[in-house]
Amino acid sequence: MSLPGAGVLGKLRVAGRPGLRRIDATLPVWVGAALFLVFLMLLPLGSIFVTSLRDEHGITLRNYLDVFTEEAFFKAIWNTVVVSFWVGVIALGIGALLGWLVTRTDLPWKRAIRALVMASFVTPPFLGAFAWTLLAGPNAGLLNKLYRSLTGSEEHLLNIFTIEGLIFVMALYSFPYVFSMIANVCELISSDLEDAANILGAGKMRVALSITLPLAAPALVGGFIIAFLHSLSLFGAPAILGLPSGIHTITTQIWALFQYPPRLDLAAAFSVPLLLTTMCLIALQKKILGRRGYSTVGGKGGQRRLVQLGVLRFPVLLLVVGILSLSVFLPYWILLKAALSKAWAVPLTWDNFTLGNFGFAFFSYGDTQRAILNTFKLGILTATVGTLIAALIAYITNRQIFRGARFLNFFALAPLVVPGIVLAVGLFIAYTRPPLALYGTIWILFVAYLTKEMPIGFSQAETTFKSIHPELEEASRIVGANRLRALRDVTAPLARSGLIAAWCFIFVGVIRELSASILLFTPKSKVVSVVIFDLKEEGQIGVIAVLGILLLVVSFLVIFTVQRLVGRDVLASRE
Amino acid sequence: MRKIFVSLSVALFVPLVNLASAQDASLIEAAKREGKVAWYTSLALPSSTALAKLFQDKYKGVEVEVHRTGSQRVLQRVMQEVQAGIKNADIIHTSDAGHFVLLKDKGLLMKYVPRGTAVIPDGFKDKDGFYYGMRATLTIIPYNPKIISESEAPRSWRELVDPKWKGKLVTAHPGYSGIIMTHVAALLNQFGWDYFKELSRNRLHLVQSANDPAGVVASGERPVGVNCAEYFCYKTMKQGNPLKIVYPKEGVPLVVSPTAIAKDAPHPSAAKLFTEFIFTKEAQQMLADREGLYTGHPEVTYPKDKPRLKELKLLPVDPQELEDKNAEIKKRFVEIFGA
Numbered sequence: 072m073s074l075p076g077a078g079v080l081g082k083l084r085v086a087g088r089p090g091l092r093r094i095d096a097t098l099p100v101w102v103g104a105a106l107f108l109v110f111l112m113l114l115p116l117g118s119i120f121v122t123s124l125r126d127e128h129g130i131t132l133r134n135y136l137d138v139f140t141e142e143a144f145f146k147a148i149w150n151t152v153v154v155s156f157w158v159g160v161i162a163l164g165i166g167a168l169l170g171w172l173v174t175r176t177d178l179p180w181k182r183a184i185r186a187l188v189m190a191s192f193v194t195p196p197f198l199g200a201f202a203w204t205l206l207a208g209p210n211a212g213l214l215n216k217l218y219r220s221l222t223g224s225e226e227h228l229l230n231i232f233t234i235e236g237l238i239f240v241m242a243l244y245s246f247p248y249v250f251s252m253i254a255n256v257c258e259l260i261s262s263d264l265e266d267a268a269n270i271l272g273a274g275k276m277r278v279a280l281s282i283t284l285p286l287a288a289p290a291l292v293g294g295f296i297i298a299f300l301h302s303l304s305l306f307g308a309p310a311i312l313g314l315p316s317g318i319h320t321i322t323t324q325i326w327a328l329f330q331y332p333p334r335l336d337l338a339a340a341f342s343v344p345l346l347l348t349t350m351c352l353i354a355l356q357k358k359i360l361g362r363r364g365y366s367t368v369g370g371k372g373g374q375r376r377l378v379q380l381g382v383l384r385f386p387v388l389l390l391v392v393g394i395l396s397l398s399v400f401l402p403y404w405i406l407l408k409a410a411l412s413k414a415w416a417v418p419l420t421w422d423n424f425t426l427g428n429f430g431f432a433f434f435s436y437g438d439t440q441r442a443i444l445n446t447f448k449l450g451i452l453t454a455t456v457g458t459l460i461a462a463l464i465a466y467i468t469n470r471q472i473f474r475g476a477r478f479l480n481f482f483a484l485a486p487l488v489v490p491g492i493v494l495a496v497g498l499f500i501a502y503t504r505p506p507l508a509l510y511g512t513i514w515i516l517f518v519a520y521l522t523k524e525m526p527i528g529f530s531q532a533e534t535t536f537k538s539i540h541p542e543l544e545e546a547s548r549i550v551g552a553n554r555l556r557a558l559r560d561v562t563a564p565l566a567r568s569g570l571i572a573a574w575c576f577i578f579v580g581v582i583r584e585l586s587a588s589i590l591l592f593t594p595k596s597k598v599v600s601v602v603i604f605d606l607k608e609e610g611q612i613g614v615i616a617v618l619g620i621l622l623l624v625v626s627f628l629v630i631f632t633v634q635r636l637v638g639r640d641v642l643a644s645r646e
Numbered sequence: 647m648r649k650i651f652v653s654l655s656v657a658l659f660v661p662l663v664n665l666a667s668a669q670d671a672s673l674i675e676a677a678k679r680e681g682k683v684a685w686y687t688s689l690a691l692p693s694s695t696a697l698a699k700l701f702q703d704k705y706k707g708v709e710v711e712v713h714r715t716g717s718q719r720v721l722q723r724v725m726q727e728v729q730a731g732i733k734n735a736d737i738i739h740t741s742d743a744g745h746f747v748l749l750k751d752k753g754l755l756m757k758y759v760p761r762g763t764a765v766i767p768d769g770f771k772d773k774d775g776f777y778y779g780m781r782a783t784l785t786i787i788p789y790n791p792k793i794i795s796e797s798e799a800p801r802s803w804r805e806l807v808d809p810k811w812k813g814k815l816v817t818a819h820p821g822y823s824g825i826i827m828t829h830v831a832a833l834l835n836q837f838g839w840d841y842f843k844e845l846s847r848n849r850l851h852l853v854q855s856a857n858d859p860a861g862v863v864a865s866g867e868r869p870v871g872v873n874c875a876e877y878f879c880y881k882t883m884k885q886g887n888p889l890k891i892v893y894p895k896e897g898v899p900l901v902v903s904p905t906a907i908a909k910d911a912p913h914p915s916a917a918k919l920f921t922e923f924i925f926t927k928e929a930q931q932m933l934a935d936r937e938g939l940y941t942g943h944p945e946v947t948y949p950k951d952k953p954r955l956k957e958l959k960l961l962p963v964d965p966q967e968l969e970d971k972n973a974e975i976k977k978r979f980v981e982i983f984g985a
Contacts, residue, residue: 143981208865209867313985315851315853330722331718414864416864431692431695438713508732510726511730593727593734608716609716609858610858
């Protein structure tokens with residue numbers, strides 16, 4: 072066993088004064104957490120560092136030199152920064168606007184809008200990107216055709232195969248993260264302060280600028296960082312939209328370095344800056360969001376009054392529907408059309424209608440059935456195991472069952488700093504060779520998914536346990552129940568809906584995962600997202616559309632079923 | 647008369663057939679015990695699944711797992727699995743003949759001589775019996791006749807560098823496709839890298855598979871392709887899509903796509919049976935009829951509306967040359983076209 076684990080255990084022994092019994096109870100948890108950290112994080116990431124510093128002659132910095140002096144690599148980094156920055160800005164704009172509108176104004180159809188935002192969240196970005204190639208390819212794209220036939224122009228309106236196009240699409244599928252953050256905060260800011268300012272004579276504008284904005288500022292910055300990070304880690308969208316016009320990003324470059332003859336050394340060296348950037352940004356975000364100086368944010372006190380939009384109500388609604396049609400309606404429509412046509416670019420007439428794509432995808436093409444099976448196996452397995460571990464850690468840290476329990480937080484949240492593709496590079500290097508030859512089985516994907524989804528599952532579980540006051544458990548213990556019984560009879564039923572939400576988050580996250588899967592699959596362990604990417608490379612548009620629809624339908628079915636079971640909006644937080 | 651002929655032929659051939667079918671019977675038996683064969687292939691998905699189905703209908707109980715991706719990805723996966731000690735691939739089929747030079751050098755192929763290969767020409771065979779050309783593909787210029795009239799259409803590879811095609815061209819990628827790798831190697835021998843540099847000024851749309859330009863051209867996204875797998879274009883055209891094929895006058899790259907059995911094939915008998923099947927006239931004829939491919943089999947007939955190979959000026963590339971130039975072509979292509 073490697074050193075950090077032993078170090079933790081050593082400390083534990085010193086700290087565990089209160090008695091042997093306690094140590095016994097907590098030891099397995101610590102050992103488990105340490106193993107978790109070592110195998111899922113330290114070994115893969117350590118492998119990256121080691122590989123990046125080695126060549127056939129020994130230790131060297133040459134890989135780094137190669138990476139940072141080669142113009143193409145440098146360009147990929149620059150593209151990534153530019154794209155992620157603008158994705159952050161645009162996603163922030165859309166997400167904040169929508170988040171504020173559905174929580175603090177009298178906008179109609181709020182539930183429907185929340186549902187549509189959730190649909191954008193559930194849509195895999197690579198699928199959105201694929202749909203947009205059909206909508207806004209400069210020549211055959213249907214929106215451009217429409218534009219040309221309306222205006223008589225020869226030019227195109229949109230070209231999706233550009234940096235701008237890439238930013239646009241990635242922002243469409245990053246804004247839900249900002250949305251959920253802003254919506255949560257907006258629901259917590261009470262109107263008292265705004266009222267006070269109003270009474271003192273401030274106008275609407277002044278109130279917004281001097282009261283609401285500063286209150287929401289940490290969430291805004293946090294939202295920007297989340298969107299930035301999300302876009303930094305995406306692989307599918309830049310591969311589908313960037314590569315056709317020769318635009319590489321860091322993730323596509325890392326993927327390209329895996330092609331034969333593989334340059335794992337360079338891929339590793341190239342992963343390190345991505346990793347460090349993510350670490351710094353997460354630290355920054357933590358710092359900003361951790362500054363909880365505002366007592367108004369953080370409790371459910373006070374009243375929240377809805378802003379009357381007045382005459383703007385319907386224009387604003389139109390704007391919102393417009394935005395959501397870009398991320399949901401238009402892409403879904405084109406997917407359906409492509410799935411049902413022989414030639415997607417031609418109008419869907421009887422001549423052009425076919426069910427052949429469905430038949431081919433489900434019955435003729437062997438990969439699909441295996442991949443569907445693998446995907447759902449992994450989805451259910453990861454979600455179940457992930458939720459259990461997340462719940463366990465969250466319960467322990469929340470109830471402070473033993474000393475130092477809050478350090479477990481770190482274990483559960485650490486994977487947040489590792490982009491999927493970097494994790495995959497590490498897992499690939501670490502687990503390709505015996506004795507730990509996970510590569511070639513679906514277990515390496517399981518490990519990747521579990522690690523990647525742990526922070527999400529954990530935060531969801533933590534929120535859940537925070538909202539259940541220990542008093543309830545204590546009451547049951549006073550009347551004679553032991554800890555386990557209290558957990559079973561009191562806490563578990565109360566936590567149920569929150570944990571099921573965590574399960575959903577993980578499940579949806581897994582079945583749409585591409586950036587790690589693309590490096591870790593083998594023909595035997597393909598998943599649907601990888602099959603879609605494979606088909607994209609071959610240009611099998613109808614079949615991709617079918618599989619994309621399948622992914623969406625299953626995701627929605629799962630969410631709806633769970634919502635029915637639980638009886639509330641899973642992803643729409645506190646309504 | 648007919649009866650006599652039948653009995654004559656029975657008398658003549660039965661012993662031979664019996665011998666072969668005794669061999670066959672034991673091979674089939676062994677293949678059925680193995681139950682399946684994993685086929686790592688770069689043949690277009692609809693074509694490879696169709697061929698697999700034909701085989702499965704004939705040999706019930708032997709499933710063909712089709713793992714289709716681009717030639718370069720097939721090699722990547724094979725090598726990654728070899729490195730990790732995973733034995734999964736039974737048959738490897740790509741359109742980059744250089745791969746087979748490499749795989750043979752590394753001792754990763756099994757020597758096996760399918761009976762059907764006795765009749766195919768030398769250009770389709772490895773002299774040591776490790777790999778055989780299963781099909782031949784041409785690369786050509788596809789264009790969309792709804793957008794470009796026949797008189798405007800480019801007739802030669804060189805014409806494509808004309809600035810009037812700026813923003814109108816699509817290319818597939820040698821870093822993905824073996825067909826395009828061979829295509830680039832063939833044109834390099836004719837024109838050198840300058841041709842590709844000039845071409846890149848026309849801001850090409852980059853796709854991966856050699857089949858994809860057909861779809862891009864037919865949809866009108868780019869009206870002309872600077873390359874494409876001819877059989878896939880032919881199929882696309884036959885399905886009623888707006889697409890026409892130009893066989894450029896400077897010559898047409900000829901891509902011979904070998905197939906071989908992996909040395910550590912987990913299902914060796916099924917792999918042999920499938921390889922035997924591939925080189926039967928039945929399978930080769932099906933590739934020609936249904937998929938629009940060319941093959942090395944001398945008795946195979948081709949659709950009337952396709953040119954005969956001997957009518958064309960062909961530009962073949964030697965497998966060894968492909969292996970030697972593989973890395974350079976991948977690297978230069980990315981430098982010139984950006985990704």
